[in-house]
Amino acid sequence: MNIAVLVSGRGSNLQAIIDSIESGFLKAKISVVISDKEDAYALIRAAKHGINAIFVDPRKLGSKELYEIEILKALKANCCELILLAGYMRIIGKTLLGQYKGRILNIHPALLPAFAGLNAQKQAIDHGVKVAGCTVHFVDDTLDSGPIILQRCVDVKEDDTDETLADRILEQEHKIYPEAVKLVVENRLRMEGRKVKIIK
């Protein structure tokens, strides 16, 4: 399966996917990495592993639709069947969703439906929860609300800051994102309404 990874930043979850492919855990190929930021370190990571990595400048395109059409061209040119969002800081619009419905995954640093949106780890700390975590989910037309594939808990410690909690959540993200992608690649997920059943 040909995968596209959309990034905006350092791309540590991209690295986790690359590592899981290189180790043989994941039988798939990243055929393109696309960034909306020219200086995203994720682009350098991709290049280091000989992966096709491109910057698509949203400022040069007049609208979200035109921007996503440009991304679609890159996806089609690279025969991508699955899109992974990995720290990609834009909301997916109708253009991409229409073409890749049920084939876009995201990872979010919270136990959704709690703490959707930006700065989820800080939201968790500020709310005073004792358990946090991360979620891999299908992307739908509402922010961080699509059907959930995998979740993992992380205990909040007494002396946690946003940063220390984020670091411990990230360790779990790096585990469950490849696991979730593997389930998709192996066609082991079945939808029942908004529930995602995992076939053994």
Add this chain to the structure above:
Amino acid sequence: MNIAVLVSGRGSNLQAIIDSIESGFLKAKISVVISDKEDAYALIRAAKHGINAIFVDPRKLGSKELYEIEILKALKANCCELILLAGYMRIIGKTLLGQYKGRILNIHPALLPAFAGLNAQKQAIDHGVKVAGCTVHFVDDTLDSGPIILQRCVDVKEDDTDETLADRILEQEHKIYPEAVKLVVENRLRMEGRKVKIIK
């Protein structure tokens, strides 16, 4: 510390508190169990352990305020310093909150802030989460939203129904509710805004 437990149903969390006192884990006394339902099995449980158990009929009192004044009388008569809600199906009003601010605890079968309100386990199943759990929190003037003392995760299994998930969450409720009460009794909780810090 003299504790009141407010119930409406079978009172399995009441039983967990009773057991933790009888085993010596919790150094406290349940001085009264109050039910808003005459036929609550929790009243029988209390009586079996020689605990003062009373039914206060909300229908005989004209308003929530008058009902809570009646409960307050029972609390004062029994020198209660702490109130535990254990499957008590009424929202605590200003009258009780005013007199017992920061001294009312509730247990909720979800990882709050997710799935507040009724049928939390069914909400979790319907949402398709992969991780559920339970929360002990201080009661404030908003439903299931007060400062969180303890939380515990429970994995959702592929074949879980509302009932099987509720049963596994309940096992954890029976562990964390006595633990949370012990922290209160031992004066080991400190408030920082809405965060609850646990002193070692």
